[in-house]
Amino acid sequence: MSQYPFRPAPLSGVGLDRRRFLSLAGLGLSAAALAACSGGPDTSGAGASAATDDTDWSTVRPAAAITFWSSNPGASQAVTQQLIDAYNASQSETKVTLVTAGANYEEIAQKFQTAQAGGGLPDVTIFSDVWWFRYYMQKTIIPLDGLAEAVDMDLGDYxxxxxxxxxxxxAQWAIPWARSTPIFYYNKDHWSKAGLEDRAPETWQEFEEWAPKLLAAGTGVQAAFQLPALAGYAGWTFQNNLWGWGGGWGSPDDFDVRCDATESIAALQFLQDAVYKGGWAGVASNSAPNDLTAAAVSATISSTGDLVGIQKSATFPVGAGFLPGGPAETSPVCMTGGAGMGIPKDIPKENQLAAAKFIKFMTEPENAVTFSAATGYIPVRKSADVSQLTATNPLLQIAIDQLEVTRTQDRARVFFPGADQAMANSCANILTQQADVAGEMSALKAALTTIYDRDVKPNL
Known part of the structure; x- marks a missing residue:
């Protein structure tokens, strides 16, 4: 049974004990070691050379069989298999087999990393937002521009x-597939009992004013708001808070680290105070969406990929809205996330061509709508007809509309191998151990700077 601590559990209680953190960080920082197995990384103009693909794909015949590795994000295994079955039935040149290669993005990434040295590579695999760039640096994936042209994949329609x-x-290194933004979910019944307007708060300061009303409404909640399970979502969702205060982990345009900026510290101090001083926020020990659907909390932030699952599990009307802003910025304070599809470098050209044709099919507008209807992920194609989809599930329109006010994630999170785990560790110390925020952010900056100097800069 899930626990919903009003006061946060110890670090191990949020699923990020020191041994697990170090093992994940070790995996994330293994780019140089893995590359060394094949003679070491070429650091002389790696980006330019890696993006060159002179293959004449018209002379290549697609492979007869390929595999697709997925961790089935958003409980998507059934709909993914449905689409694969449709692809296999639609043509006879290539049969695709789905392989569940992990329970989450980290597990599938670990298996993919291992396969670089041990063999058994997939032909298509999912790349999460925090893993694909290390594959680029390792030069273990291929640019997809030439293949996209060869199979008539219109990148302009994504x-x-x-x-x-x-x-x-x-160059284009992956094709969007299971993509999302976080949105603000809330229990409409709790909102009504608290006398609140049926909408998401516009700012965190506004929600701070609402929280006592939710706690006093007699709903039996242990917290008005549930912060995410830190091991999985802290680095992603807390960008909302950092940006709202005018800070950030870093920048979307360069490799600077800004987690120790005054604004960043203030944003995280607000979250710590919400837990320890204000007493209106809790920390999920496992799954914030589960805590919401169990009516143990009144609101949370989670991926649109959780939308359908939340709606199916909740016994109350679910509300949703844009992410709240902060005292410095109210828009854009929302990030995108999720996974794309990519192709390994060290597989035959025949397999790469077959993989590209499969990716094109899986992301066709009508298939993007089918995938979205089953999961809540946002259809990745501009030309996808979402009218029936949003008529059936109006909350999905909120996620689609919010795309217009998103910003690219900070590179310090998505381009630094192991940074997401380091951020989660720091946030766990702040929110479950009441550690000094400024001290934690100073230590995090040192760790992120080391990652950049050791594992990123030499491979750019």
């Missing part, structure tokens, strides 16, 4: 915010 997340050095 939502700009999503497709841009996989671009670097003038």
């Amino acid at each position: 939502r700009d915010q999503f497709v841009a997340d996989y671009q670097y050095e003038g």
Whole structure:
């Protein structure tokens, strides 16, 4: 049974004990070691050379069989298999087999990393927002521009915010697939009992004013708001708070680290005070969406990929809205996230071509709508007809509309190997151990700077 601590549990209680953190960080920082197995990384103009693909794909015949590795994000295994079955039935040149290669993004990434040295690579695999760039630095994936042209994949029809997340050095390194933004979910019944207007708060300061009313409404909640399970979402969702206060982990445009800026510290201090001083926020020990659907809390922030699951599990009407802003900025304070599809470098050209054709099919507008209807992920194609989808599930329109006010994630999170785990560790200390915020952010900056100097800068 899930626990809903009003006061946060010890660090191990949020699923991020020191041994697990160090093992994940070790995995994340293994780019140089893995590359060394094949002679070490080429640091002379790696980006430009890696983005060059002179293959004449018209002379290549697609492979007869390929595998697709997925961790089935958003409980998507059934709909993914449905789409694969449809693809296999639609043509006879290539059969695709779905392989569940991990329970989450980290597990599938670990398996993919291991396969670079041990063999058994997939032909298509999912790349999460915090893993694909290390594959680029290792030069273990291929740019997809030439293949996209060869199979008539219209990159211009993919939502700009999503497709841009996989671009670097003038090349496209993955194709958007299970993509999302976080949105603000709330229990409409609790809102009504507290006498609140049926909408999400515009700012965190406004919600801070609402929280005592929610706690006093006789709903039996242990917290008005549930912060996410830190091991999985802290680095992602807390960008909302950092940006709202005018800070950030870093920048979307360069490799600066800003987590120790005055504004960043103030944002995280607000969250710590919400837990320890204000007493209106809790910390999820496992799943904030589960805490919400159990009516143990009144609101939380989670991915749109959780939308359908939340709606199915909740016994109350679910409300949703844009992410709140902060005292410095109210828009854009929302990030995108999720996974794309990419192709390994060290597989035959025949497999790479077959993989590209499969990716094109999986992300066709009508298939993007099918995938979205089953999961809550946002359809990745501009031309996708979402009218029936949003008529059936109006809350999905909120996620689509919020795309217009998103910003690219800070590079310090998504481009630094292991940074997401380091951020989660620091946030766990702040929110479950009441550690000094400024001290934690100073230590985090030192750790992130080391990651950049050791594992990023030499491989750019």
